[in-house]
Amino acid sequence: MPKENPIRPTDEDARALARALIREARFGALAVRDPETGHPYVSRIAIGQTPQGAPLSFVSELAHHTRALRADPSCALLLGEPGPTGDPLTHPRLSLMATARFVPRDAPEHAALAAHYLATHPKARLYIGFADFHFVRFDIQGAHLNVGFGKAYQLQPSDLPGM
Template identity: 30%
Template sequence: MSTNALRPARELLLKEYRGVLSTHSKSMPGYPFGSVVPYCLDAEGHPLILISRIAQHTHNLHKDPKCSLLVGERDAEDVQAVGRLTVMAEAHKLTDEAAIEAAAERYYRYFPEAANYHKAHDFDFWVLQPVRHRYIGGFGAIHWLDQVTLANTFAGKAEASMIEHMNSDHANAIAHYVELSDLPRTPAAHMVGIDSEGMHLRIGQAVYWLPFPSTCNTPTQVREALVLLARADNWPSATHVEG
């Protein structure tokens, strides 16, 4: 297993927010069934999805929870020359009320429109518990990885507090992050997530992940990174220690 591949594999999972969910077909035994799903990462760093009870992939998961999520770099001109990650996993439907509430609070920040059809229809949150990962970083860069995901140090009140503070009091700083990263400048960006390695911004219907210059393990380090970036003339190169 290559430790050099862990960082780019994890970044890919952090920044794409959509993938192809492959399940074992219930109606066509022996055949894989692929469907596109949006996702964000939960507090443990595992893909969190919201799917309809009547959807084919949901019926498939109830029969066999083994699945995979294929994530590839968006807008790639040559899909074989860029990174892609297959997360082999077991899907678990959330049934505990506290877990569902935490999942909803996180998921709706990333995908606020989902709150409407979740309430109007029979949708449930599922977590994909990774078993193994297959990462391809381009031609010849192929790796089996056992541990890619990292738990979010700030998940819960700390993350929610930082996000609220940034959106309420530092809209200009967020606009500067967008400018530095050459992301769309309209509509205005809103921060929707923070992890130890970066921030998540929602611009219109799209979500983008931007890396911190270095890993942040405390709220103080996050604040220092956000201040540094707010004053920067260009986005600093990231230097991280693998964990």
């Protein structure tokens, strides 16, 4: 007997939920490959969005994950947190496969990214001007949305904002 595919057809509800998880994220788990050992490495980072809605972070050169992204921009982000009650596995989460793209300070888009980021991360004003901090835009290559038991979707970049 053939196995049933557990991935549901992507519909507008799945797209809307994935977009909401990106829009509402203030932090997430970033997975990179350690440049020295090649092993996976996970770090919690602040998450914002570009004005177009794509995931964005503001990272320090001193952070291990930044050095890893400089060595290999392939990465993954996990967005979505468990609610206050119930099984954590029943709450929606979005795994994004992405390529990190550092935005130079002299890039035309830098000022707009800073203004947009500060609107949702006002405490970043304390370090927005530090020379070792940089914006990183995450260009999504694909995504997996898990809405709970038996509710999984595979999304394409075109299903998500800013792509």
